[in-house]
Amino acid sequence: MKGFTLALVLALSVASFAQSRPDDSMSPLRVDPAQLDRTYRRALWRRNVGIGLAAPGVAFLVLGCVLVGYGANDPYPFAAGVELANGAVVGGVGLVIAIPGAVLWITGQDDMDVTTWRKKQLLRPLVNVGF
Numbered sequence: 001m002k003g004f005t006l007a008l009v010l011a012l013s014v015a016s017f018a019q020s021r022p023d024d025s026m027s028p029l030r031v032d033p034a035q036l037d038r039t040y041r042r043a044l045w046r047r048n049v050g051i052g053l054a055a056p057g058v059a060f061l062v063l064g065c066v067l068v069g070y071g072a073n074d075p076y077p078f079a080a081g082v083e084l085a086n087g088a089v090v091g092g093v094g095l096v097i098a099i100p101g102a103v104l105w106i107t108g109q110d111d112m113d114v115t116t117w118r119k120k121q122l123l124r125p126l127v128n129v130g131f
Helices: 002-016 022-026 033-073 077-123
Strands: none
Touching: 033 077
């Protein structure tokens, strides 16, 4: 019980040091257009790798589900077992590939959006002269 309490206190103390606004920690102190371009290219690469991983991962997952479906309805026990096992393996591999792909895709797209917004803020004049 003491170990659980110690772990709980440690977890809560670590959470108390979390920043109130995490976007402020990511924003640079000075905005450099070249740095924004590098950040955009890195985010674009991350998004494209995520798409490249997510697409075959989802295809493998669908193929695994189809194999499991065929295996469940096969009247021959040995063939059904082979189809079920292969479907489970292919579906599992698809899931293992698709989840990191989706995470990379989402975080890359989010970073691209943030970088584009910061570029627009940099290019917009600070004072509105119009009436």
